[in-house]
Amino acid sequence: MGPKATISEVGEEIVEEFNFFEDWMGRYEHLIDLGRSLSLIDNQYRTDDYRIRGCQAQVWLRASFQNGNIVFTADSDALITKGLVALLVRVLNNRKPIDVLNADLNFLDKIQMKEHLSPTRKNGLDAMIRQIRLYAVGFMQTSQAS
Amino acid sequence: MNTVLKTAHISFDGLDQEDVVDRIRADFPALSLTVNNHPLVYLDNAASSQKPIQVIERISRYYSTEHSNVHRGVHDLSQRATEYYESSRDIIRDFIGARSRTEIIFTKGTTDSINLVAQSFARPILNPGDEILVTHLEHHSNIVPWQLVCQQTGAELKVVAIHDDGSIDYDDFEQSLSERTRLIAIAHVSNSLGTIIPVKRIISDAHGLGIPVLVDGAQAVPHMQIDVSDLDVDFYCFSGHKMYGPTGIGILYGKEQFLEKMPPYQGGGDMIESVSFAGTTYNDLPHKFEAGTPNIAGAIGLGTAAEYMNQIGFEFISEYEAKLLERATDRLSQIEGLRFIGTAENKASVVSFLLRDSHPYDVATLLDKFGIAVRSGHHCTQPVMSRLGIPGTVRASFAFYNTMDEIDVLAESLQKSSRILFS
Incomplete structure (x- = not known):
């Protein structure tokens, strides 16, 4: 097994994957499939404590710190949001906090899904990204303190 | 007329x-x-709703060549702005079949109208244990203003049940009425389900017990001819922007007998007769409830929207x-x-x-x-x-x-x- 792909490499991989589809319907079907394959957050964490409130769709996010890396599990009650959550987890999971903080999420723009990150969508995704960054800052401080 | x-x-x-x-x-x-x-x-x-070109052009014309403050100046432009603003009130009076132009208050919209009634009508008459009746169908705008006034006065909000199909449980409505009911606040049309509520029957039954009724007409006015006199409704609230008019303007219709007795909702210019530090006397209806420079363009645009609907x-x-x-x-x-x-x-x-x-x-x-x-x-x-x-x-x-x-x-x-x- 070669060295682990970087965040931008995984991002590019996703862009290539989505380029395969000719129209938006194909891209959305693929996104929804990805959401379906996301390993769900443990039911015990599907609670208000881990819930990121969106007006329309709900997102649950949990992070733990293992061997210097952040491990994310997440879920959403809407399929499109869940697909986007799956993409974010795929790119950011098992990374060092500093890499998560510096992550370039430009791939979402390239696959024409960036509109979903707008706070006006009220789907919880922009809040989820903020929460991911907060976790990264928190774990970075924890690791520096220890 | x-x-x-x-x-x-x-x-x-x-x-x-x-x-x-x-x-x-x-x-x-x-x-x-x-x-x-x-x-x-x-x-x-x-x-x-979207806006017809007639409304858009009317607002544009107002700002281009007719704008000045209303009810203030002796100069020509101010006179003209006042004339258009006030004639829009006449259009709305006619549009909803009100008896008098003094019963038509320009507000920011339905929410503002309901809050006005909650604070100026309900709050002074409510005592602990009194009841306000709403239904399970209401928009938050016809729930929260009443919750606030209940908190302020110790009154209670009672809720009429609905059936699974989204219609009102009329038996529950009748059973919910009590000698403590001071006001019924009810939607004319449910915004989320589209149910048309039998408000005329509700008003008639409520009046039989001497209970006044406010109707949230935001979702009704765009679809049906409203005749407040025929309904005999005490307060009727609606918004301009859902009836092809501008945002930020709405109407409170209220029976004069109630509006006369109600204290002003907000203080400011235009709603006064005379001001001194010893005390202030208030302007007549409808101006008593229109403090400050109003949404003149909005009111004029709303008049045009009502005319447009009449023409269709x-x-x-x-x-x-x-x-x-x-x-x-x-x-x-x-x-x-x-x-x-x-x-x-x-x-x-x-x-x-x-x-x-x-x-x-x-x-x-x-x-x-x-x-x-x-x-x-x-x-x-x-x-x-x-x-x-x-x-x-x-x-x-x-x-x-x-x-x-x-x-x-x-x-x-x-x-x-x-x-x-x-x-």
């Missing part, structure tokens, strides 16, 4: 319904928009919108796994639904990709959604400028969305 100022009359003589709608659509610039490479299909009218005519509006609702109900019921939420017998042109077990957000997102604007979520009626055990719905709401073809596009796009979601 009919004081409606006629502008260029739309003549529908000799045209069939489809031609009439084509003619109407040409008045609405937004309806020619392209969204996500599709012609816009605008089915979010219950949230806010409520006979056409009711008849045509009923057909739209029938077509939508028919076409959507053919979609596998589509479930209507709100199936009361009497409905305005609104369909709320769920597609199998999908989240309303997903359906609305995909419809948007097809150029269709619908609303998803709880529609500011969370109690209705929890009563029906659902997180929200997808809502398509129709206006007289929507076409049968657009409903077919909605049905086809829902089929395609279903394939994307469940393939």
Whole structure:
């Protein structure tokens, strides 16, 4: 097994994957499939404590710190949001906090899904990204303190 | 007295319904928009309707050549602005069949109107243990102002139950009335389900017990001719932007006998007769409730919107919108796994639904990709959604400028969305 792909490499991989589809319907079907394959957050964490409130769709996010890396599990009650959550987890999971903080999420723009990150969508995704960054800052401080 | 100022009359003589709608659509610039490479299909009218060019041009003309502050200056422009602002009040008086122009208060919208009544009418008369009656169907705007006034006074908010189809449980309504009921606040048309509430019967029963009634007419005014005198309603509230007029302007109709006794809602300019530090006396109705420089352009634009609706005519509006609702109900019921939420017998042109077990957000997102604007979520009626055990719905709401073809596009796009979601 070669060295682990970087965040931008995984991002590019996703862009290539989505380029395969000719129209938006194909891209959305693929996104929804990805959401379906996301390993769900443990039911015990599907609670208000881990819930990121969106007006329309709900997102649950949990992070733990293992061997210097952040491990994310997440879920959403809407399929499109869940697909986007799956993409974010795929790119950011098992990374060092500093890499998560510096992550370039430009791939979402390239696959024409960036509109979903707008706070006006009220789907919880922009809040989820903020929460991911907060976790990264928190774990970075924890690791520096220890 | 009919004081409606006629502008260029739309003549529908000799045209069939489809031609009439084509003619109407040409008045609405937004309806020619392209969204996500599709012609816009605008089915979010219950949230806010689009504006006809007549309203847009009227506001533009006001700001271009007629603007000055109202009720203040002796100069020509101020006189003119005042004249247009006040004649808009006459148009609205006529539009809803009020007896007197002093009963028409310009507000920011329905929410503002309800809050005004909550604070100026209800608050002074409420004592601990008194009751205000609402229904389970209400928009948050017809719940929260009453919760606030209940907190302020120790009164209680009682809620009338609804049936599963979204109609009012009239037995529960009758049983909920008590000698402590001080006010009934009720929607005329449910914004999330489209149910038309039998407000005339409710008002008549309430008046039998001496209880005044406020009606939230935000969702009714765009669809049906309102006659506040015939309804004998005590307060009737509605918004300009849902009836083809501007945002930020709305109406509180109130019976003069109540408005006269009510203290001002806000203090400021224009609502006073004389001010001194020893005490202030208030202006007459309706100005007592219109503190500060009002939304002059909004009021004038609203008058034009009411005239526009009059020109189209409520006979056409009711008849045509009923057909739209029938077509939508028919076409959507053919979609596998589509479930209507709100199936009361009497409905305005609104369909709320769920597609199998999908989240309303997903359906609305995909419809948007097809150029269709619908609303998803709880529609500011969370109690209705929890009563029906659902997180929200997808809502398509129709206006007289929507076409049968657009409903077919909605049905086809829902089929395609279903394939994307469940393939």
